[in-house]
Amino acid sequence: MLIGLPAFAGENAILQSGQRLHADRHEILGGIIRLFSGDGVTELPADAVAGFEQDDYVPPKPPADGLQAAVKTKPPKPDPKQLIEAAAARNGLPKKLVQSVAKAESGLDPNAVSPKGAIGVMQLMPGTARSLGADPNDPEQNIEAGTRLLRELLLKYNGDVVKALAAYNAGPTAVDRYHGVPPYKETRHYVNRIVRDYLSSNDQ
DSSP states (O other), X not given: OOOOOOOOSOEEEEEXXXXXXXXXEXXXXXXXXXXXXXXXXXXXXXXXXXXXXXTTOOOOOOOOOHHHXXXXXXXXXXXXXXXXXXXXXXXXXXXXXXHHHHHHHHTTOTTOBOTTOOBTTTTBOHHHHHHTTOOTTSHHHHHHHHHHHHHHHHHHTTTOHHHXXXXXXXXXXXXXXXXXXXXXXXXXXXXXXXXXXXXTOSOO
């Protein structure tokens, strides 16, 4: 049985058949329900009406599942400085040296691309990255591969930092040909810049 007082808000009468009838308000008199709409009145048997729904009724939103929540929450971008520190530790190199190389190469910008096509923080050429098994567009792999390359060059030149840096910039072939830093203005400036930056810090 439906029991209620006059309702004065806009509403919908939900019939047993599933239909909805809009009304301004309704009254229940015994077994009769009166629906008032404007100047008109519609009478229905009470057992024909399943209930009433307010016009401003808003069904509750379903809770977001785990997938939706994951889509809305973007993972934080990796910090190049933290990636450099971790890569330096794994490869047994001073973090300041690796950071100085990264600063000279890209200014620590993971999205940097040189006119020659070098990519990322450590400015790896696609072919070099492939030889090191790395995706140059992934900051973590880029920094790890560049750090590993620097370590290999230091081993090749028996710890000679200047030769290793020159080879990182101009390639080992040029360093071997000139038995040291090749007479390229860009390479000499590059090596001097990194050495100055590296030596300016005691955090080695």
